[in-house]
């Protein structure tokens with residue numbers, strides 16, 4: 176019995192963790208020649224190899240895009256489509272096109288509904304036979320009529336129209352256009368086909384090499400499409416290395432290579448499953464030892480390898496993926512190196528030629544802050560990078576940009592788009608870098624490890640981050656500090672982080688101007704990220720901060736609330752109904768839900784919006800953007816946003832609670848009901864009002880009369896206001912964690928989870 180069990184287990188055992196060698200186009204041709212060579216070589220016929228290759232393609236489809244269950248007919252007696260049923264098999268004129276025709280036949284027998292796009296006739300007697308076999312099964316075929324046929328050839332534009340319609344009516348696309356004999360750039364009629372591949376959000380499985388990519392250097396120029404998954408035949412080609420090692424879904428097929436040839440070409444092949452499957456899943460695992468290579472792509476890749484995360488799968492995976500993952504004891508240690516360079520980079524973003532502005536702008540950055548916002552951006556980047564099928568494109572483009580910048584050939588995130596004299600970008604801290612680059616590009620290349628680690632484009636960290644994401648993290652801190660400068664003026668705060676506040680040292684006017692200056696610097700840096708979607712998100716945060724501040728200034732009472740634009744007023748966070756509030760305070764009853772909603776809305780605008788939208792923005796930079804053509808990207812963006820939003824709410828609620836429960840010394844700023852002195856009633860006061868209706872009167876007059884603050888504080892401390900505020904914060908912290916759990920497991924996700932739970936236990 177145990178023998179049977181172990182042989183069954185053996186049949187499904189995953190292959191030994193081994194990454195085959197990446198082979199160049201020359202080796203691929205040589206291996207092909209050996210396999211089909213005469214009696215002293217492989218002795219295979221092309222039919223045999225193509226049959227096995229095509230079968231492996233069909234099996235890869237079945238594993239990656241399993242056919243949904245058969246469904247009953249609908250009410251009109253029409254057959255309902257099964258999940259993943261329709262596969263559009265796109266075949267080129269070479270042998271890879273033959274693999275596609277074979278795969279279409281096998282897919283049909285497996286229950287799929289394949290259709291075939293075969294726009295250019297192949298040379299070779301095998302192809303008409305393979306095509307005929309598809310016709311015999313009744314598969315829809317878009318192809319020019321065979322030469323010698325009397326029918327008119329299909330006009331090229333008619334073929335394009337038919338192809339586009341087929342793209343609209345498929346679930347999965349099989350890219351069997353070109354294999355290892357492709358030489359870029361693509362020629363007609365394939366240019367339009369590859370363009371459509373770039374635009375579609377449907378999953379594409381590429382065979383051997385994504386069509387249009389150079390077999391040896393891959394998609395280094397970033398002009399090709401990125402497939403959802405790849406099936407390498409015989410052994411992976413050099414050009415797919417970056418795709419593979421950034422975690423792209425990767426199968427190997429072509430189970431016909433004898434040991435002799437594998438050894439001769441040092442292929443280092445993994446074991447195929449004992450159950451006879453023609454494919455083996457070799458999606459990158461960190462145990463795979465790195466193979467050496469000198470290509471530029473490989474150099475970027477090894478610099479950015481996701482060393483700590485499980486490989487992402489094709490769609491957004493839910494939690495529970497890699498149970499064998501060892502959790503880090505302190506996941507926040509992931510950011511140790513990042514935070515040092517963050518501070519340095521912010522200082523260099525801030526420089527102003529005017530000494531007063533320079534000093535005050537940098538003042539709050541010199542004190543050790545917690546940097547929660549940038550931490551969230553960096554960790555969210557790490558937790559979601561690689562999920563988008565567009566990731567490899569995005570990553571290679573950014574690495575290329577950085578490489579060019581280092582070589583003095585182009586612009587990185589530090590370089591202006593406009594002429595500097597037009598921008599009048601007089602930033603001494605930054606100019607030196609720009610000058611160095613222009614006069615001596617090598618000075619950047621040869622800089623010491625510590626100085627290069629401090630560049631925003633550093634790739635020294637073990638994290639898999641893009642330079643634009645690091646810059647976004649810095650921008651969030653600039654915006655946050657700008658809002659602190661403005662807040663401290665409005666709140667008349669005398670201290671901040673246990674030191675004199677900026678207004679008390681430099682005066683209100685300079686503090687406001689310095690805040691504006693930080694926002695201006697942030698806007699400039701934002702424009703250089705190259706994403707309108709990100710600009711839109713972050714610009715709306717700036718508006719939110721001001722709206723929130725004005726709401727706070729006007730107090731809790733909606734009859735004092737600022738008028739809202741019709742659009743804002745109709746949102747879920749709409750302003751409260753003034754009559755409801757007036758009634759509540761006049762009747763001496765507790766706060767109405769509308770009053771509470773007003774407070775929650777203000778909290779979102781003032782605190783949560785920045786964290787939520789920057790967490791969302793970083794997933795856009797990582798390839799989940801609205802225009803990047805990956806539908807599932809919306810779900811990743813939403814998860815990031817909900818996490819940030821709930822974390823921000825929990826964070827502010829705890830802040831408001833600590834104002835009553837912690838001492839000023841613990842807080843490093845005024846405590847002990849400081850908000851009351853400012854006329855503000857936060858969550859603890861509102862909950863206390865619910866228990867002590869007499870508080871309503873004090874809140875209504877903003878604790879203005881002598882003794883109001885002390886009386887209110889006493890009532891609040893006797894109430895369960897602090898406890899209920901904590902409970903509400905805990906509910907938001909939990910909601911943040913639930914949003915996170917929609918993302919795949921990773922160390923970065925653990926770290927984000929830790930931030931969301933630690934928020935509840937913080938003392939300052």
Ligand SMILES: NC(=O)C1=CN([C@@H]2O[C@H](COP(=O)(O)OP(=O)(O)OC[C@H]3O[C@@H](n4cnc5c(N)ncnc54)[C@H](OP(=O)(O)O)[C@@H]3O)[C@@H](O)[C@H]2O)[C@@H](O)CC1
Pocket residue numbers: 206207210224225228267268269270271272273274352353354355356357358359360361362363365382383408409429
């Ligand atoms: N040993 C193995 O592992 C096995 C490999 N097998 C499979 O064979 C594949 C290799 O097949 P292959 O050598 O026939 O070439 P492949 O790449 O399919 O097509 C090349 C043709 O495309 C064209 N073309 C080229 N450049 C172009 C351009 N810029 N723009 C437009 N067109 C362009 C050109 O055709 P032409 O235009 O000259 O008619 C050229 O002849 C391999 O990847 C694997 O899938 C299996 O079948 C069996 C076992």
Ligand SMILES: [K+]
Pocket residue numbers: 271350351352353354381382383384385386
């Ligand atoms: K291909």
